[in-house]
Amino acid sequence: MGYAGRNRERRSVHGKGSERNRHRRNAAVFEHYFKVVPSWRRWFLLWLLLVDTLVMVSALAVSFWLNPWAYEALQRIVPIVVFAMLLCGVWLVTLWLSGSYRRHKLDDGFSLYETVFNAVIGTVILTGSAAYMLHMEIPRTAVIIAPVVAGVLGLFARRLLRRVLLNRRSDGRCSYATVLVGSPAGIGKSLCTLSENRAFGYLPIAVCPIAVCKGENGESVRNADYREIVSNPEFVKPAVLPFAATLPEDALALGAQTVLIVDALPRESPSLHALALATESLGMELAVSVSFADLSGHELYLRNSAQQDVLTASLPQYSLATTMFKRVFDVIGASLALLISAPLVMLPVALAIRCEDGGPIFYRQERVGRKGRPFVLYKFRSMQVDAERLDSELARESGQQYGALFKMRSDPRVTRVGRWIRKYSLDEFPQFLNVLIGDMSLVGPRPQRKYEVDNYGELYSTRLLVKPGITGPWQISGRSDLSQAEAERLDVSYIERWSITGDVVILLKTVVAVLRAVGSY
Known part of the structure; x- marks a missing residue:
């Protein structure tokens, strides 16, 4: 076999190996995704998308029932099925842009309903602008009334879905497996709080008790005695993880989707910064318990500089x-x-x-x-x-x-x-x-x-x-x-x-x- 033939064979063998490696990497990515995103969350998101689609279709039907002339006028411009599909797509996109599908959004009370109102406004603006630019005389019933009706129906649908979610969480289901990191006293207090209010959606499966010591060379974090943690009969006794560079990987191996910092580590701590990067790079959620007086409600912007990093805070609603x-x-x-x-x-x-x-x-x-x-x-x-x-x-x-x-x-x-x-x-x-x-x-x-x-x-x-x-x-x-x-x-x-x-x-x-x-x- 000549050089060209051997080279083609080598490329063929190498290509088969690369293909197998690529499939292994894809399988690993999917396996990792299914670890960090619980199955109930995927099913719940799917149901939410289906409900939102049904809401817009129902709103369109109600609007045309109230104004049959608009149905006939729209039918002469574009097929109703095509328009309904496009309007549903715009509706779902605006809901996503407004944050309606974010994790924990169904737990947030009236801010959840605020996202629906923002989606209604966005849908009206986008459909109206598209109709204007394309010189299509689409009836106002389809452009304005249908999204408004969808907003009202969407509020009721989300209220119902939120109640279903909270009822399931009261039984210990539909929660995010969580590792608590903090002082023994803080972890004990958080275990009691999460036991009394399961609506938070955090289910403790492991704890990482730590103590922060400050010295001349800066802060140091050491493991604390887990026996100081107040026992809580509402939860199965959680596993104990050591505080180390591999903490996020250890938490992921246990099936955790969230790492919750309850106290001990201040927000400017280098240890917290490193832990946050390692946790979020794995696709897990990092949650930090903040005080009532924290700036977390403000719009924060980090100005990076070689000399000094500055965090600016603003409340744009006061413009x-x-x-x-x-x-x-x-x-x-x-x-x-x-x-x-x-x-x-x-x-x-x-x-x-x-x-x-x-x-x-x-x-x-x-x-x-x-x-x-x-x-x-x-x-x-x-x-x-x-x-x-x-x-x-x-x-x-x-x-x-x-x-x-x-x-x-x-x-x-x-x-x-x-x-x-x-x-x-x-x-x-x-x-x-x-x-x-x-x-x-x-x-x-x-x-x-x-x-x-x-x-x-x-x-x-x-x-x-x-x-x-x-x-x-x-x-x-x-x-x-x-x-x-x-x-x-x-x-x-x-x-x-x-x-x-x-x-x-x-x-x-x-x-x-x-x-x-x-x-x-």
């Missing part, structure tokens, strides 16, 4: 354009609310209050607004005249602290009409006037009194950076049933993360909370 848009949104919303509610709600309530005891209809009280400026708050009177004089005495008798969240379930000062209008928050309707004046916003932290503001802590005082609102995260999360700490956390979280679409979601959820009368008394 001039967004603030002006929020004001326009408030004025339009408050005006519509007053026009609709004045004859249907406000007039009957005013007559009922006057007929009951002949006292004043409105209740005026000085509250503290944005940047500490006082303003007069308007409400329908729900208590007896001069009821404020008994506040501190009733608080003392009921064993409560006289402050921001002081409320009694059976307050003797509340009138019969007042009890009814409080139950359904009808006493708050005059505050739409405060919104028009500019003292309040439709959505924001609840307005409080001077003595309450004087007791704010350093972090909680940041709620004065925004206008108080008629409704907010407090009203849709339990209202008066919340503790002081829970209410403060919600207020600060809103200040960090508010957005126009988020405000729309809060307004819609407020309607549901008011009708259910949860925590109102």
Whole structure:
């Protein structure tokens, strides 16, 4: 055999070997993917995609049923099946771009619904722009009404899917296998927390107890005694992993999908940085438990430099354009609310209050607004005249602290009409006037009194950076049933993360909370 023949044979043998190696690498990649992404997550994502597709198809059908002329007009431009497929594709893409399919998104409460609203806006803009550029006179029913209906149906579908997911997690299913890294005390506390609240979706399968020592040469991390960890009967006793460079590989070998840092390692720690790189390079999730005062709610940007790395933080929702848009949104919303509610709600309530005891209809009280400026708050009177004089005495008798969240379930000062209008928050309707004046916003932290503001802590005082609102995260999360700490956390979280679409979601959820009368008394 000549040189050319031997060379062809060599290439043939080499090609077969390369092909086998390529198949092995592909098999390893798929095997690794199935390790880091649990099977329930894949099935759940598939169901979510199918539900979202059905939602858009159903929305299109409902829109054409409401307006048959639009169906006939669209049929003359493009086949309905083709248009439905394209619209479903745009809908799924905008949902993905808005973050609706991200891990843990179904756990995030009202921010989940915010992604659906963003997808509705994105779908309308994309389809409308495409129709305009292609000079296609597509009916507004297909471009605007169908995505809006899909948004409403999508909210209900996600609410149902979220409930299914949380029910499964209460039974210990549909969770991410997790390795906890931190001090023995911190791990013990986290085990108790995850046992009480399985909605987080973290199922501890192993722990890595550590102790951080700081010396002249910097910090050093050593393994701690795992016997100090508080035992938790709710979980099977987790395995113990040593803190080493191979920790992510050891965690992956146990079937973990998440490494959760509970404490001990600060965010600027070189050990945490190295662990994060090693963990995420394997496709696993790195989760870090942060404090209430952390900057994680801000938009962070790392400026790299050979001399100094600088982390900048910003909240883009406080730009001039967004603030002006929020004001326009408030004025339009408050005006519509007053026009609709004045004859249907406000007039009957005013007559009922006057007929009951002949006292004043409105209740005026000085509250503290944005940047500490006082303003007069308007409400329908729900208590007896001069009821404020008994506040501190009733608080003392009921064993409560006289402050921001002081409320009694059976307050003797509340009138019969007042009890009814409080139950359904009808006493708050005059505050739409405060919104028009500019003292309040439709959505924001609840307005409080001077003595309450004087007791704010350093972090909680940041709620004065925004206008108080008629409704907010407090009203849709339990209202008066919340503790002081829970209410403060919600207020600060809103200040960090508010957005126009988020405000729309809060307004819609407020309607549901008011009708259910949860925590109102």
